[in-house]
Amino acid sequence: xQKVTQAQTEISVVEKEDVTLDCVYETxxxxxxxxxYKQPPSGELVFLIRRNSFDEQNEISGRYSWNFxxxxxxxxFTITASQVVDSAVYFCAHxxxxxxxxxxPGTRLxxxx
Amino acid sequence: EAGVAxxxxxxxIEKRQSVAFWCNPxxxxxxxxxxxxxxxxxxxxxxxxxxxxxxxxxxxxxDRFSAERLKGVDSTLKIQPAKLExxxxxxxxxxxxxxxxxTFGSGTRLTVV
Numbered sequence: 001x002q003k004v005t006q007a008q009t010e011i012s013v014v015e016k017e018d019v020t021l022d023c024v025y026e027t028x029x030x031x032x033x034x035x036x037y038k039q040p041p042s043g044e045l046v047f048l049i050r051r052n053s054f055d056e057q058n059e060i061s062g063r064y065s066w067n068f069x070x071x072x073x074x075x076x077f078t079i080t081a082s083q084v085v086d087s088a089v090y091f092c093a094h095x096x097x098x099x100x101x102x103x104x105p106g107t108r109l110x111x112x113x
Numbered sequence: 114e115a116g117v118a119x120x121x122x123x124x125x126i127e128k129r130q131s132v133a134f135w136c137n138p139x140x141x142x143x144x145x146x147x148x149x150x151x152x153x154x155x156x157x158x159x160x161x162x163x164x165x166x167x168x169x170x171x172x173x174x175x176d177r178f179s180a181e182r183l184k185g186v187d188s189t190l191k192i193q194p195a196k197l198e199x200x201x202x203x204x205x206x207x208x209x210x211x212x213x214x215x216t217f218g219s220g221t222r223l224t225v226v
Contacts, residue, residue, distance in 0.1 A: 004155075033212050043202060045156070045217035052212075091155055095211060100146075100169060103155035
């Protein structure tokens with residue numbers, strides 16, 4: 001069965017610092033999807049990105065970037081020049097056909113002014 | 114496009130009482146999910162519906178939890194009788210194609226005292 005590990009329980013940074021959130025997954029599948037979700041204090045899980053297992057290109061979206069490395073089963077998320085509004089819990093998740101999303105335990109990011 | 118609607122937003126009940134949560138998914142999304150998120154943990158799937166049929170309820174505590182999606186649109190999750198350990202946020206999500214990602218509602222925060 002697939003498993004998602006987010007080793008960092010909590011991270012605190014000062015505004016404008018860069019921060020990387022780690023995600024390591026376990027799967028026997030060759031085709032799968034990885035996701036990052038943000039959960040702000042309001043509670044709603046907000047979709048950030050999806051990556052399929054055949055696309056190892058890194059992606060950048062504004063201050064957000066993602067590094068997918070199949071060789072190390074990692075899908076890390078970097079926020080550049082962090083802002084207070086980035087404070088939230090971030091979840092990494094794995095999905096494969098015929099199964100359900102498996103979420104990691106989440107990393108709580110606090111960005112201090 | 115309207116998001117996933119959930120109500121109530123908050124609920125406090127005494128143990129052994131019953132409670133019901135309501136979810137209205139995004140229009141056209143055939144698949145609906147109920148997740149339980151205990152404080153400090155990632156969401157855990159309780160039940161998945163495809164239209165009005167149950168696809169996966171393997172992690173639903175059926176002695177006290179029940180869910181229905183009678184007309185294949187909105188859904189109700191019920192707990193009867195509630196226990197202290199049921200205190201959590203109950204998230205509803207829907208999807209058109211799961212590999213595209215789920216859209217989550219804001220959740221219902223349940224406190225059992």
